[in-house]
Amino acid sequence: MKALGILCVFLTCAGTGFYLAMMLRKEVRIYERLTAFLKDCSVYIQYQNLPLQELFQILAGNPDYAGLQFLQNIREFRQDFETVWSCAVQSGTLPEDAERILLNLGHELGKTDVSGQIALLELYQNQMTRAYEDARTACFRKTKLYQSLGCLGGAMLAILFL
Amino acid sequence: MQTSENLQNIMHYLPVKVREALRCMNPSQTDKIQEIRLRCGRPAGIVLDGREIKLTPECIISTEEISRTFQAVCSYSVYSYEQELSEGYITLPGGCRVGISGSAVRQEQNVRTLKYINSLNFRIAGEFIGIAEQIFSQTSGSILIMGAVGSGKTTYLRDMCRLTGNHHRTALIDERGELASVQRGIPVHDVGLMTDIFDGYPRAAGIITALRVMSPEYIICDEISTESDVQAILQASGCGVRFAASCHAGSFAELRQRAFLRPLLDRNIFRYGIFLQDRAVKQIRRLTES
Numbered sequence: 518m519k520a521l522g523i524l525c526v527f528l529t530c531a532g533t534g535f536y537l538a539m540m541l542r543k544e545v546r547i548y549e550r551l552t553a554f555l556k557d558c559s560v561y562i563q564y565q566n567l568p569l570q571e572l573f574q575i576l577a578g579n580p581d582y583a584g585l586q587f588l589q590n591i592r593e594f595r596q597d598f599e600t601v602w603s604c605a606v607q608s609g610t611l612p613e614d615a616e617r618i619l620l621n622l623g624h625e626l627g628k629t630d631v632s633g634q635i636a637l638l639e640l641y642q643n644q645m646t647r648a649y650e651d652a653r654t655a656c657f658r659k660t661k662l663y664q665s666l667g668c669l670g671g672a673m674l675a676i677l678f679l
Numbered sequence: 680m681q682t683s684e685n686l687q688n689i690m691h692y693l694p695v696k697v698r699e700a701l702r703c704m705n706p707s708q709t710d711k712i713q714e715i716r717l718r719c720g721r722p723a724g725i726v727l728d729g730r731e732i733k734l735t736p737e738c739i740i741s742t743e744e745i746s747r748t749f750q751a752v753c754s755y756s757v758y759s760y761e762q763e764l765s766e767g768y769i770t771l772p773g774g775c776r777v778g779i780s781g782s783a784v785r786q787e788q789n790v791r792t793l794k795y796i797n798s799l800n801f802r803i804a805g806e807f808i809g810i811a812e813q814i815f816s817q818t819s820g821s822i823l824i825m826g827a828v829g830s831g832k833t834t835y836l837r838d839m840c841r842l843t844g845n846h847h848r849t850a851l852i853d854e855r856g857e858l859a860s861v862q863r864g865i866p867v868h869d870v871g872l873m874t875d876i877f878d879g880y881p882r883a884a885g886i887i888t889a890l891r892v893m894s895p896e897y898i899i900c901d902e903i904s905t906e907s908d909v910q911a912i913l914q915a916s917g918c919g920v921r922f923a924a925s926c927h928a929g930s931f932a933e934l935r936q937r938a939f940l941r942p943l944l945d946r947n948i949f950r951y952g953i954f955l956q957d958r959a960v961k962q963i964r965r966l967t968e969s
Binding site: 568598630 | 691747750751753754755756757758759761792
């Protein structure tokens with residue numbers, strides 16, 4: 518019974534470490550998708566001149582962006598776009614930096630001509646790329662740390678309980 | 680689709696207080712609304728039977744409300760309506776046209792876009808199926824529909840298009856998207872079973888393209904207003920195509936005074952002229968000798 522308990526303690530600690538590492542990797546993937554999403558928005562606006570609603574309907578249906586939950590919340594909007602965008606972005610599924618960048622973008626999206634929108638999206642794409650690089654560096658540095666700490670912490674507790 | 684249905688379709692674009700004031704109105708009155716006018720710092724107005732009245736004296740429209748309504752009309756995508764903005768109007772789904780006035784941003788001699796929007800005019804489209812049936816059955820050949828602003832030319836032409844499109848191969852040149860109100864390729868209004876729609880084409884280019892690619896028996900186009908339109912009609916008429924077109928003119932005498940239309944009248948392109956007033960046919964006249 519005692520051995521089983523100790524095993525559970527070890528597995529919980531190691532699992533926490535692996536879970537945190539997985540969250541870091543997930544964050545990197547979200548940034549990756551958001552950068553691609555902004556690039557796609559720019560292309561659709563430049564070459565197809567699609568209004569935001571049609572644009573988001575197309576992108577929300579794209580399997581590459583299936584992980585971006587906020588996109589599903591804005592695919593149909595009939596009221597004020599800025600409000601809908603803010604609510605969708607702040608739904609808690611995005612990393613903090615990505616949320617801040619997208620919130621700022623929402624204040625300006627759709628309000629200027631095509632060249633203005635392209636320049637705007639490029640600006641926010643650059644910001645998103647920087648945030649992606651930071652997340653990737655953090656992921657690279659911390660993934661092994663979290664996994665090792667989890668395993669070692671679990672092992673230490675197991676030894677203490679023995 | 681009746682006027683009231685179109686009014687419901689545009690309700691969500693309007694500021695809340697305008698919506699509430701409209702909902703408080705008698706339904707028999709709302710059915711007659713032709714236009715809703717929003718102006719910065721002034722009361723909202725409605726046009727009933729050609730006359731503008733205040734919606735309510737306390738319904739003053741703020742700059743913020745104009746701006747929000749403008750964004751909504753542009754589907755929150757101003758970039759997608761650059762061409763329309765430079766021409767001062769946007770056509771909404773359902774065919775209602777929103778006229779926009781503001782400060783022009785110019786590029787050389789042309790208006791590139793608008794800033795500081797100060798007025799919006801929602802013109803409520805009406806689809807009155809059957810209003811052109813009598814004329815359609817009594818006349819053959821090309822017809823020219825004329826009338827003053829708001830006389831119902833577009834509504835009449837739409838029904839004419841439905842009738843010709845159900846009997847003949849018809850090409851509809853819908854430059855401003857008001858006649859068919861195409862939404863992703865599907866016309867919202869009934870424009871006939873055999874009608875090919877050239878949506879958003881400049882009128883003259885649309886006529887020539889339709890002639891080349893669709894071999895129509897009839898071409899329908901709204902508000903001929905330039906010499907290039909006239910030249911395109913002359914060219915297509917020479918190929919045996921019949922026309923149903925509209926133009927601005929307060930009377931038959933005024934029609935004859937419009938210099939750019941003279942080649943069409945001199946060459947007997949239109950067999951009948953139909954003069955509309957207050958959304959009804961006031962006069963039909965044969966324009967050709969034989």
